[in-house]
Amino acid sequence: MTKSYKEDVAAVDKRVGALFKAAPKTMTPYSQLVKAASADGALDSKVKELMALSISVAIRCDDCIVFHLRAALNHGASREEVIETISVAIEMGGGPSVVYGGRAFAALEELS
Amino acid sequence: MTKSYKEDVAAVDKRVGALFKAAPKTMTPYSQLVKAASADGALDSKVKELMALSISVAIRCDDCIVFHLRAALNHGASREEVIETISVAIEMGGGPSVVYGGRAFAALEELS
Amino acid sequence: MTKSYKEDVAAVDKRVGALFKAAPKTMTPYSQLVKAASADGALDSKVKELMALSISVAIRCDDCIVFHLRAALNHGASREEVIETISVAIEMGGGPSVVYGGRAFAALEELS
Amino acid sequence: MTKSYKEDVAAVDKRVGALFKAAPKTMTPYSQLVKAASADGALDSKVKELMALSISVAIRCDDCIVFHLRAALNHGASREEVIETISVAIEMGGGPSVVYGGRAFAALEELS
Amino acid sequence: MTKSYKEDVAAVDKRVGALFKAAPKTMTPYSQLVKAASADGALDSKVKELMALSISVAIRCDDCIVFHLRAALNHGASREEVIETISVAIEMGGGPSVVYGGRAFAALEELS
Amino acid sequence: MTKSYKEDVAAVDKRVGALFKAAPKTMTPYSQLVKAASADGALDSKVKELMALSISVAIRCDDCIVFHLRAALNHGASREEVIETISVAIEMGGGPSVVYGGRAFAALEELS
Numbered sequence: 001m002t003k004s005y006k007e008d009v010a011a012v013d014k015r016v017g018a019l020f021k022a023a024p025k026t027m028t029p030y031s032q033l034v035k036a037a038s039a040d041g042a043l044d045s046k047v048k049e050l051m052a053l054s055i056s057v058a059i060r061c062d063d064c065i066v067f068h069l070r071a072a073l074n075h076g077a078s079r080e081e082v083i084e085t086i087s088v089a090i091e092m093g094g095g096p097s098v099v100y101g102g103r104a105f106a107a108l109e110e111l112s
Numbered sequence: 113m114t115k116s117y118k119e120d121v122a123a124v125d126k127r128v129g130a131l132f133k134a135a136p137k138t139m140t141p142y143s144q145l146v147k148a149a150s151a152d153g154a155l156d157s158k159v160k161e162l163m164a165l166s167i168s169v170a171i172r173c174d175d176c177i178v179f180h181l182r183a184a185l186n187h188g189a190s191r192e193e194v195i196e197t198i199s200v201a202i203e204m205g206g207g208p209s210v211v212y213g214g215r216a217f218a219a220l221e222e223l224s
Numbered sequence: 225m226t227k228s229y230k231e232d233v234a235a236v237d238k239r240v241g242a243l244f245k246a247a248p249k250t251m252t253p254y255s256q257l258v259k260a261a262s263a264d265g266a267l268d269s270k271v272k273e274l275m276a277l278s279i280s281v282a283i284r285c286d287d288c289i290v291f292h293l294r295a296a297l298n299h300g301a302s303r304e305e306v307i308e309t310i311s312v313a314i315e316m317g318g319g320p321s322v323v324y325g326g327r328a329f330a331a332l333e334e335l336s
Numbered sequence: 337m338t339k340s341y342k343e344d345v346a347a348v349d350k351r352v353g354a355l356f357k358a359a360p361k362t363m364t365p366y367s368q369l370v371k372a373a374s375a376d377g378a379l380d381s382k383v384k385e386l387m388a389l390s391i392s393v394a395i396r397c398d399d400c401i402v403f404h405l406r407a408a409l410n411h412g413a414s415r416e417e418v419i420e421t422i423s424v425a426i427e428m429g430g431g432p433s434v435v436y437g438g439r440a441f442a443a444l445e446e447l448s
Numbered sequence: 449m450t451k452s453y454k455e456d457v458a459a460v461d462k463r464v465g466a467l468f469k470a471a472p473k474t475m476t477p478y479s480q481l482v483k484a485a486s487a488d489g490a491l492d493s494k495v496k497e498l499m500a501l502s503i504s505v506a507i508r509c510d511d512c513i514v515f516h517l518r519a520a521l522n523h524g525a526s527r528e529e530v531i532e533t534i535s536v537a538i539e540m541g542g543g544p545s546v547v548y549g550g551r552a553f554a555a556l557e558e559l560s
Numbered sequence: 561m562t563k564s565y566k567e568d569v570a571a572v573d574k575r576v577g578a579l580f581k582a583a584p585k586t587m588t589p590y591s592q593l594v595k596a597a598s599a600d601g602a603l604d605s606k607v608k609e610l611m612a613l614s615i616s617v618a619i620r621c622d623d624c625i626v627f628h629l630r631a632a633l634n635h636g637a638s639r640e641e642v643i644e645t646i647s648v649a650i651e652m653g654g655g656p657s658v659v660y661g662g663r664a665f666a667a668l669e670e671l672s
Contacts, residue, residue, distance in 0.1 A: 015662030029256035042192035063659035080154035094430035099511035102463030127438030141480035175435035206654035211287035214239030266640035304602035318542035323399035326351030365592035378528035416490035427485035547623035550575030
């Protein structure tokens with residue numbers, strides 16, 4: 001993770017885009033899975049992206065954090081909702097979620 | 113995990129209760145952390161428990177699944193909301209989340 | 225995990241089948257992803273199922289172990305190939321992979 | 337995990353013993369690694385087994401918990417030392433370490 | 449992780465400090481939990497920080513490694529004790545713990 | 561992870577080499593374990609290194625990815641075999657394996 005989260009998320013987009021072209025048979029159904037799982041339903045997309053963010057922090061996945069944070073913000077997540085999402089991850093992940101939550105929060109401050 | 117999720121969650125309660133008595137200095141602030149992280153706020157408690165459930169499935173934690181599923185149901189989560197929560201975990205966890213999502217769904221059918 | 229791995233894998237099938245019916249929009253593309261990822265290609269299906277088994281042991285996923293072990297055996301994996309797969313998982317996972325490798329090996333002895 | 341941790345650890349011993357016979361080329365150096373890593377040194381074996389137990393709880397590995405708990409007790413670990421070890425795991429693992437710490441504590445009560 | 453571990457740990461401090469200000473209701477009890485879990489008791493604080501370091505290596509958490517390595521050194525941990533801690537993590541984590549143990553060792557050489 | 565994977569893998573070599581000198585009693589049997597687990601057998605070394613790569617992606621270990629990717633390429637793995645290996649990891653790891661698979665693929669493009 002660099003000092004600029006916008007650059008990080010752009011790098012993720014570029015790498016995943018390249019992988020998509022190289023492995024379309026796997027990545028096409030994966031994209032459909034993502035679309036189905038994150039669509040508005042009983043829970044709206046914003047909540048689902050925050051959920052994905054909470055998992056990202058809990059499992060310590062830098063690239064996932066910036067990716068799903070951006071998606072949550074694009075769906076209208078507020079600063080406070082992101083902070084509460086990080087708090088749930090800390091409940092479920094302890095110290096490692098504190099340090100990765102710190103990364104998510106730093107990204108939030110820059111991206112929003 | 114046995115065939116009865118009600119017994120599973122009762123066993124979790126019993127074990128965690130015993131640990132609480134044995135390690136009150138650690139468990140008391142942990143309980144306060146849980147209370148703060150799962151309280152109604154910008155996101156309501158139901159969503160937060162579903163988030164904790166999504167993490168539980170993604171990290172493959174049986175005891176966590178039954179614990180947070182019960183909490184989500186107690187906060188009024190619907191069957192469909194639980195299923196969509198499992199779907200987000202599958203997006204974030206692939207095959208292992210499918211099999212643990214299967215466990216969560218089986219528990220849902222019994223607990224609800 | 226019970227004493228009978230055949231019962232375990234039957235229980236996985238049942239739980240995942242029920243989840244499939246409850247969440248078809250997510251599970252249908254997931255199934256297509258699995259089909260694409262495990263199809264014969266530059267690597268054959270047997271090797272891919274052994275790979276999935278090595279991951280299953282390394283991440284300590286009981287249900288995944290029995291599921292992918294059965295698939296590998298169905299694609300003609302030999303006893304020795306399964307044992308070497310467990311060995312790679314141990315290289316990558318240390319002690320926890322030894323104990324879960326022990327579970328995989330016990331399942332192998334019963335299933336084959 | 338059954339109701340009897342003694343049976344659990346006996347089952348681990350049996351499974352790992354069978355794997356050792358099936359994969360001696362991998363398991364022999366692994367055993368030497370374990371011997372070297374857990375020998376008395378700047379830190380004594382008891383502390384090292386408690387460390388292994390803390391990792392076992394943090395990564396949610398049932399079989400590892402009973403195995404390293406027994407080893408720690410065999411090296412003279414006290415009840416209070418085990419409880420403090422579980423507390424460090426909770427600091428590092430949050431809720432999932434609480435429920436697996438609860439399993440470790442239940443095993444402690446039975447094994448000691 | 450940059451080439452300078454002192455900068456890394458300073459960055460962790462800064463990010464966690466900012467998160468603390470943003471989420472005081474969650475972070476305050478978490479801090480109390482840390483204080484309780486890492487206090488001198490049946491095991492001394494040095495051993496507990498080494499334990500937290502062993503978990504950090506085993507779960508591959510860069511920020512956790514530099515944080516708990518510094519804490520262990522501040523509590524008087526010797527070079528040899530840190531190396532033995534890394535060895536226990538390798539026993540429990542295999543190859544990934546070797547490469548993250550390599551990071552912890554490089555940090556040790558710089559921080560001490 | 562920097563922009564150059566050759567520099568990344570060189571840094572891994574350097575760090576692990578330094579750890580080997582500092583902890584020879586643990587690292588010597590670990591090396592023997594690696595040699596045994598990755599030797600030609602019922603499965604050839606190329607497949608075993610691809611297996612180790614699939615685990616590396618699934619568990620999100622950057623240093624492991626470049627290390628085992630290089631080893632797989634040195635054993636003659638083709639571009640397509642690496643891509644299919646990443647696909648199996650995605651089946652088993654979902655979104656986080658997509659982003660780490662993207663890293664593995666970017667390294668492949670540079671290293672090959």
